[in-house]
Amino acid sequence: MSFMRIIAAVAALLLWCAPSLHAQEVPAPTATAGTIPGLTELASLPVEVDVAEGSLRLVNLYRVQARILLDEAGQPEERVVARLVEEVFTPYPEFWAGYLGDEAAFRRWAPALLDPDHPIHDRLPVLLALDLDRQFEDAVEWMESTTGRRPAGRWYILFGPGWTNMGGLGDGRMLADFSNMPPDSAQIAGLLPHELTHQVHKVAEVDDPDGGTVLYRILAEGLACYAAWVHAAGQRTPAWAVSFNERQWDWALEHEEALWEAAQSILASRDRADTDLVSHRGRQLIPGSPGAAGYFLGFRMVQAYVATHGPDSWHEILEMPVAQVLARSGYTGR
Numbered sequence: 560m561s562f563m564r565i566i567a568a569v570a571a572l573l574l575w576c577a578p579s580l581h582a583q584e585v586p587a588p589t590a591t592a593g594t595i596p597g598l599t600e601l602a603s604l605p606v607e608v609d610v611a612e613g614s615l616r617l618v619n620l621y622r623v624q625a626r627i628l629l630d631e632a633g634q635p636e637e638r639v640v641a642r643l644v645e646e647v648f649t650p651y652p653e654f655w656a657g658y659l660g661d662e663a664a665f666r667r668w669a670p671a672l673l674d675p676d677h678p679i680h681d682r683l684p685v686l687l688a689l690d691l692d693r694q695f696e697d698a699v700e701w702m703e704s705t706t707g708r709r710p711a712g713r714w715y716i717l718f719g720p721g722w723t724n725m726g727g728l729g730d731g732r733m734l735a736d737f738s739n740m741p742p743d744s745a746q747i748a749g750l751l752p753h754e755l756t757h758q759v760h761k762v763a764e765v766d767d768p769d770g771g772t773v774l775y776r777i778l779a780e781g782l783a784c785y786a787a788w789v790h791a792a793g794q795r796t797p798a799w800a801v802s803f804n805e806r807q808w809d810w811a812l813e814h815e816e817a818l819w820e821a822a823q824s825i826l827a828s829r830d831r832a833d834t835d836l837v838s839h840r841g842r843q844l845i846p847g848s849p850g851a852a853g854y855f856l857g858f859r860m861v862q863a864y865v866a867t868h869g870p871d872s873w874h875e876i877l878e879m880p881v882a883q884v885l886a887r888s889g890y891t892g893r
């Protein structure tokens with residue numbers, strides 16, 4: 560399989576992705592001497608941590624990666640890769656199958672981590688110094704106290720091939736790949752409510768006759784962006800929530816009716832090309848449109864729903880069939 564085909568296959572597995580624009584807006588923190596824990600301290604950090612009384616499990620693979628890279632500094636590549644296979648791949652083959660591939664694929668990719676230019680070397684000390692477990696606890700607590708729903712599933716946190724920053728692999732499995740995102744505390748705090756919304760909303764998709772359609776995707780992303788915007792409590796704009804800059808947001812508002820009209824003919828589609836048309840940052844729904852215009856349309860749909868049904872009514876959307884949400888929102892793109 561060619562590299563591009565591997566990327567395409569992985570992209571097809573990623574059911575949703577976090578907005579990625581913020582990654583360019585926040586400069587990557589640099590490592591400061593003395594922040595990296597010693598091997599003894601690292602060894603005592605648990606790899607798997609339960610959050611929210613066990614409904615969410617964090618699999619902190621970056622801690623294993625850190626331990627190996629520190630432990631094996633200066634050792635031959637073959638030896639380091641063997642340990643990575645044994646301790647990072649072998650205990651979690653089903654996760655790797657959903658993201659990177661089988662053991663052979665892992666062995667081909669793993670030496671990339673040893674490249675001195677790989678971001679792992681600058682970002683690991685910063686990530687290890689963050690209290691990431693606490694950030695997850697806080698985000699889950701916010702989600703539960705705000706919506707009454709508790710996210711469930713597993714999060715794999717690691718330095719991987721960097722094909723997404725945060726995203727879902729299905730079956731409640733999520734990942735955060737710090738090869739593709741700086742370990743910035745404020746950025747993580749901003750992104751988690753978006754992803755946790757997907758985790759609580761995903762449950763509704765199973766019973767929704769429109770599950771998996773373009774309309775579902777538009778609403779799911781819009782709802783996740785809306786939740787992130789509510790969480791930001793006035794500190795962020797709607798444009799930030801959908802990963803647009805202000806100019807793109809203004810353009811989308813000016814062309815909202817045309818955007819919504821362009822989406823009409825594909826709302827019921829489950830074709831990958833059609834969902835990409837509304838959710839991929841590199842695709843334009845109409846000429847001149849910012850990428851991922853579906854995030855904007857979904858956000859506007861939720862705004863319309865809330866304008867009619869009250870500020871907290873977005874919580875009920877989490878369990879409502881999307882066709883009903885659209886009808887009750889009265890959204891027409893105008």
Ligand SMILES: [Zn+2]
Pocket residue numbers: 575576577578753757779780783
């Ligand atoms: Zn999303």
